[in-house]
Amino acid sequence: MEDVNSPVRHDGRVDFEPYRGELVAYCYRVLGSFHEAEDLVQETMLRAWKARERYDPSRASVRTWLYRIATNVCLTALEGRARRPLPSGLGAPGEDPGTPLTPATDIPWLQPFPDARYDMEARTDMRLALVVALQRLPARQRAVLVLREVLQFSAAEVADQLDTTVPAVNSTLQRARAALTDIGDGHTVAEPDDRAAREVIDRYLRAFEAADVPALVRLLADEVVLEMPPVPLWFRGTGHYGAFMRRVFELRGTDWALRPIAANAQPALAAYARDPDGGRWLHSVQVFTVADGRVTRNAVFTEPQVLASFGLPRRISSDRPLPPR
Numbered sequence: 001m002e003d004v005n006s007p008v009r010h011d012g013r014v015d016f017e018p019y020r021g022e023l024v025a026y027c028y029r030v031l032g033s034f035h036e037a038e039d040l041v042q043e044t045m046l047r048a049w050k051a052r053e054r055y056d057p058s059r060a061s062v063r064t065w066l067y068r069i070a071t072n073v074c075l076t077a078l079e080g081r082a083r084r085p086l087p088s089g090l091g092a093p094g095e096d097p098g099t100p101l102t103p104a105t106d107i108p109w110l111q112p113f114p115d116a117r118y119d120m121e122a123r124t125d126m127r128l129a130l131v132v133a134l135q136r137l138p139a140r141q142r143a144v145l146v147l148r149e150v151l152q153f154s155a156a157e158v159a160d161q162l163d164t165t166v167p168a169v170n171s172t173l174q175r176a177r178a179a180l181t182d183i184g185d186g187h188t189v190a191e192p193d194d195r196a197a198r199e200v201i202d203r204y205l206r207a208f209e210a211a212d213v214p215a216l217v218r219l220l221a222d223e224v225v226l227e228m229p230p231v232p233l234w235f236r237g238t239g240h241y242g243a244f245m246r247r248v249f250e251l252r253g254t255d256w257a258l259r260p261i262a263a264n265a266q267p268a269l270a271a272y273a274r275d276p277d278g279g280r281w282l283h284s285v286q287v288f289t290v291a292d293g294r295v296t297r298n299a300v301f302t303e304p305q306v307l308a309s310f311g312l313p314r315r316i317s318s319d320r321p322l323p324p325r
Contacts, residue, residue, distance in 0.1 A: 014052050014062055016045050021118035023070050025126065026151065030074045030142045032084035032110045032135050034309055040077055044070040060160065067153070068161040071143050078139040084110040086132055086299060087227040087234040094233045097243040101231045109229040110135065112287050112301055114310045115262040125150045126265045128287060128299060133180050141176035148173050194267075197290040201260065201267040204288070204295065208271070211254035217242045221294040228284075228300040241298075252283070261310060263287045270312050279317045282307055 020041060027037035027044075047069050048055075055065060085107070113126055125146075134142045140162070147153045147161065148169070155166045155173075162169065200219060207215035220238045227234035235244055255274040262268055268287045272280035285307060289297040301307070307314075 014048075014055055016048055016062070016066060019063055019066050020045070023066060024118060025113070026067065026146060027070060027074050028113050029126070029131055029134060029146050029150070030139070031077070032131055033108070034111045034113050035305060036077070040073050041070065044073050047073070060157075064153070064157055064161070067147065067151075071147070071161050075139050075143060081139075082108060083135040084108050085135065086110050086128070087229055087232045088225055089132060089136075090232055093225075093236040094240070097235065097240055097247055099233055101228070101233065103230040104232045105230060107230065107232070109303070111303075111306050111309075112263040112268070112285065112299070115265065116311065117309070127289070128264050128266065128297075129289065131264070137176055137179055141172055141179065144169055144172045145176040145180075196293065197267050197288075198260070200290050200293060200295065201269065201288055205258045205260065205269060208258055208269075209256055211249045211256070213242050213245050213249070216245055219295055221291070221296045224295055225297045226300070227298075228302065230303055256280075256283075257316075259312075261285070261312075263310075266290075270310065272316060275315070279315055281315045282312055285310055285312075 023041045023044060024034075024037050027040050028034055031037050031040070044066065048066055051069075055062070060068070086109070090107075110128070110132060112128065113131075134145065137145065143162070144158060147158045148155065153161070155169045158169045159166045204216065204219050207219065217238050220241055222238060223236060224238060224241055225234065225236050226241050226244060235241060252273045257272045257280055259270045259272075260267065261270050263285065264287060266287055266289060268285060270282060271284045271286060273283040275281050284300050284302045287299045287301070288295055
């Protein structure tokens with residue numbers, strides 16, 4: 001029986017599928033878009049299939065060869081592109097929680113990564129803070145940093161993937177490291193263990209479903225950030241966060257149902273709001289950063305394309321329980 005995990009089949013053909021998940025994660029880190037990452041990995045697979053007869057296993061492993069193709073595909077796609085930000089990277093925080101929530105549809109917003117879509121053993125450095133920071137680097141620096149420091153390719157392998165020299169790779173890596181240090185977006189801050197973070201988010205879920213704003217605020221760090229792409233408005237601090245949540249319950253009602261999920265190797269919640277007809281509709285996916293037992297950031301995503309990527313039901317009836325937590 002054929003081993004489906006082997007990169008080379010018994011008939012000599014190369015099997016690319018075992019690498020799809022990690023390639024999507026790689027392209028996502030470089031691009032900041034889950035949907036575009038999937039599309040470009042599909043293009044990578046197509047190019048590899050067309051070039052399969054020219055693959056030489058004596059020169060590089062299948063994995064290294066695929067990353068070479070994927071890197072070139074990503075760098076080509078990024079030519080002339082603007083970076084993908086979150087609202088907190090575009091300007092000062094808002095001061096009025098009653099400001100109209102007007103989407104900015106002309107901005108290519110950063111997207112979250114739905115963890116359940118791909119069964120990968122590790123999601124090293126998928127956190128939103130790092131992906132946001134990477135977006136501020138030139139495309140080539142992004143690729144070198146991820147290939148060397150996240151995926152642990154050697155400088156020689158990266159030089160081959162980028163068709164350059166080892167000194168050039170090392171120089172690019174140094175510039176990327178220096179730039180991330182200057183950005184200071186907290187990408188080096190360690191996350192707490194999953195259990196501790198999940199306990200905080202479970203308490204957040206219960207407080208949200210109870211529309212208990214004081215209980216929500218007690219779970220927040222003093223300088224907590226709340227942002228809601230595609231709305232460019234964002235807030236900092238527990239006072240503004242609490243005031244905004246009161247506005248949410250006034251506008252959308254207090255009958256919400258939430259389901260724990262995961263995104264970017266971080267705890268997340270899918271939030272369902274009450275429908276006028278009595279059912280519930282998928283309102284948002286909220287991705288949390290938790291540190292020292294408090295929520296330090298909540299990135300709330302509402303774009304239909306982003307919500308669809310999580311494979312969640314768009315609508316549920318009021319008498320139907322949410323999918324298992």
